[in-house]
Amino acid sequence: MTPPLNAAVVGAAITPVGVWPEETSFGLAARALTAALEDAGLDRSDLDGFVWNLGRPSGEDYEAMLIALGLRARFVNQFWTHGRFTGSSLLVAAMAVTAGLADYVVCVGGTKRQPAPPPVASFAAPALPGDPQAYGPGDPRRHGLTTFVHHAAMSFQAYLALYGVDRDRLADVALAAREHAMRNETAWRREPLTLEEYLASPEIVSPLRALDCFPFGASGSPMNDYGACVIVTRADLAKSLPGTPAYILGGQGVQGGREESAYFGRPGLGLFDQTTSTFEPGEWDRKVYEHAGVEPSDVDAFYTYDAFAPVVWMALERFGHCAPGDAASWVTKERIGPGGSFQVNTNGGMLSQGHTGGWGHIVELTQQLRGNAGPRQIENVGVAQWGTVFGDSVILSNDERRWQR
Amino acid sequence: MTTPAQRPAVDQFTEYLSAGEIRFQRCGSCGTLRGTLRAVCPVCLSREVTWVHAANAGTIVSYFIAHERFATALETPYTVLHVELDDGVRYTAGLTATSSGAPHVGGRVRLTVGKRDGESLPLFEW
Numbered sequence: 001m002t003p004p005l006n007a008a009v010v011g012a013a014i015t016p017v018g019v020w021p022e023e024t025s026f027g028l029a030a031r032a033l034t035a036a037l038e039d040a041g042l043d044r045s046d047l048d049g050f051v052w053n054l055g056r057p058s059g060e061d062y063e064a065m066l067i068a069l070g071l072r073a074r075f076v077n078q079f080w081t082h083g084r085f086t087g088s089s090l091l092v093a094a095m096a097v098t099a100g101l102a103d104y105v106v107c108v109g110g111t112k113r114q115p116a117p118p119p120v121a122s123f124a125a126p127a128l129p130g131d132p133q134a135y136g137p138g139d140p141r142r143h144g145l146t147t148f149v150h151h152a153a154m155s156f157q158a159y160l161a162l163y164g165v166d167r168d169r170l171a172d173v174a175l176a177a178r179e180h181a182m183r184n185e186t187a188w189r190r191e192p193l194t195l196e197e198y199l200a201s202p203e204i205v206s207p208l209r210a211l212d213c214f215p216f217g218a219s220g221s222p223m224n225d226y227g228a229c230v231i232v233t234r235a236d237l238a239k240s241l242p243g244t245p246a247y248i249l250g251g252q253g254v255q256g257g258r259e260e261s262a263y264f265g266r267p268g269l270g271l272f273d274q275t276t277s278t279f280e281p282g283e284w285d286r287k288v289y290e291h292a293g294v295e296p297s298d299v300d301a302f303y304t305y306d307a308f309a310p311v312v313w314m315a316l317e318r319f320g321h322c323a324p325g326d327a328a329s330w331v332t333k334e335r336i337g338p339g340g341s342f343q344v345n346t347n348g349g350m351l352s353q354g355h356t357g358g359w360g361h362i363v364e365l366t367q368q369l370r371g372n373a374g375p376r377q378i379e380n381v382g383v384a385q386w387g388t389v390f391g392d393s394v395i396l397s398n399d400e401r402r403w404q405r
Numbered sequence: 406m407t408t409p410a411q412r413p414a415v416d417q418f419t420e421y422l423s424a425g426e427i428r429f430q431r432c433g434s435c436g437t438l439r440g441t442l443r444a445v446c447p448v449c450l451s452r453e454v455t456w457v458h459a460a461n462a463g464t465i466v467s468y469f470i471a472h473e474r475f476a477t478a479l480e481t482p483y484t485v486l487h488v489e490l491d492d493g494v495r496y497t498a499g500l501t502a503t504s505s506g507a508p509h510v511g512g513r514v515r516l517t518v519g520k521r522d523g524e525s526l527p528l529f530e531w
Contacts, residue, residue: 130444132413132414132415132441132442132443132444133415133441133442134413134415136415136418136419136442137418137419137422137524137525137526137527138415138418138422138442138498138526138527139415140485140497140498142526143485143497143498143499143526144471144477144479144483144485144499145485145497146475146476146477147475147476149475150469150471150475150485153469154467154468154469154485154487155467157467157468157469157510158466158467158487158510160510161467161510161511202472203470203472204471204472204473205469205470205471205472205473205475206469206470206471206472207469208469258447269467270466270489271466271467271487271495272487272495272497273441273447273495277466
């Protein structure tokens with residue numbers, strides 16, 4: 001059988017994540033690019049494809065970035081403001097090399113910390129023309145449902161009520177992320193974290209504590225500074241390069257529509273436009289396994305978007321790693337933390353490495369599969385999955401036979 | 406293609422609210438009731454709308470309490486409820502200042518025309 005994607009990741013790197021006032025987006029991307037090319041054993045002139053996330057308005061425009069990095073590309077794709085299009089960026093690169101639109105595509109991710117968004121109720125942020133809610137008196141934004149953290153809290157509260165679980169079980173997600181981050185020198189938050197400190201963390205938007213969220217600091221200044229690069233090429237070209245290729249076995253895109261309307265929540269929470277408050281992984285959630293030719297039980301390490309800790313539970317349920325409603329007891333620090341039997345986000349996740357939209361995770365799973373993860377290296381790791389609460393997934397392996405089927 | 410000039414839905418909603426009424430959009434073609442103001446019916450894509458009274462009693466599906474400000478000028482703490490009204494429409498709004506005690510999922514609330522800074526707003530109360 002022909003693999004659906006003739007693609008492998010052959011180089012990956014990320015800068016330290018944090019707040020670096022002296023750095024620009026261009027400088028951070030250049031640092032990551034240099035390191036990723038060295039990892040791959042490639043030269044800048046080899047690259048002919050460019051996938052950029054995030055572009056305008058959250059980041060620089062692709063043209064400025066290409067020129068700043070001295071790159072030329074015959075295939076360019078720019079993703080917009082959402083951090084969640086990380087796996088999709090990787091899939092676009094894989095599709096481009098599979099289709100022969102480019103030979104070596106570099107995916108570049110990066111942000112610079114921005115000022116906190118203007119207060120909605122002051123009308124400083126105009127509605128887009130044609131927005132039927134238009135910040136009117138019935139618009140939820142006027143009632144204080146303005147941003148990501150509110151949606152994450154709303155989804156978490158619905159989940160807690162549906163399954164009757166103890167919210168403090170979420171501690172293990174934050175604690176495991178921190179233990180991983182303590183082994184990762186690119187992570188922003190590396191100081192030890194205890195259960196007592198977690199429980200004492202203030203509820204900023206109840207039921208979410210500050211430590212359930214990525215470290216955004218004062219009142220919602222979004223994101224932080226980082227640059228990341230991931231280089232994708234065809235499998236036959238990958239084999240001629242020095243390192244172990246991380247073959248892209250298969251994937252699926254971000255899912256959309258009314259069942260996805262619990263933002264930062266999974267389907268089946270009974271929120272907003274969702275039609276149901278029950279959940280089982282759907283046909284479209286399981287397709288990635290068919291596409292990649294693996295079973296959920298083949299997955300050795302799991303990487304997931306975790307700007308908020310509850311979505312780690314929900315993503316594990318969505319991809320069938322534990323039953324709906326069971327994540328609270330299934331997810332323990334011992335299981336998902338360093339040395340555990342099912343390690344999650346060994347980079348430290350966004351919760352402790354910092355908000356990288358997931359590029360920190362993609363770089364990390366590549367390094368794991370290539371045997372370059374240093375103190376975090378998982379023994380005998382063969383299959384790694386990126387899978388998020390938004391329904392997208394990419395499965396990679398260092399085993400060429402798995403890729404060949 | 407010509408289409409009849411349509412008043413922005415938010416203006417119509419606000420006018421009813423100023424008169425002390427909360428009215429919802431009902432699709433003029435397929436009859437779907439919706440809590441979110443929309444220009445087009447997501448079920449049948451019709452632009453026709455009638456403005457109707459809907460159930461004002463409902464059950465809390467979820468909520469949050471903001472203790473820190475994120476992109477809002479509202480004073481904290483404040484509560485936002487997500488409620489399923491008794492005719493099935495889901496609606497999101499704040500809570501009247503007179504409703505005391507903590508919300509809980511499954512709790513019953515009423516949707517009323519409340520005031521904040523002199524402006525009429527749809528707010529929940531219990």
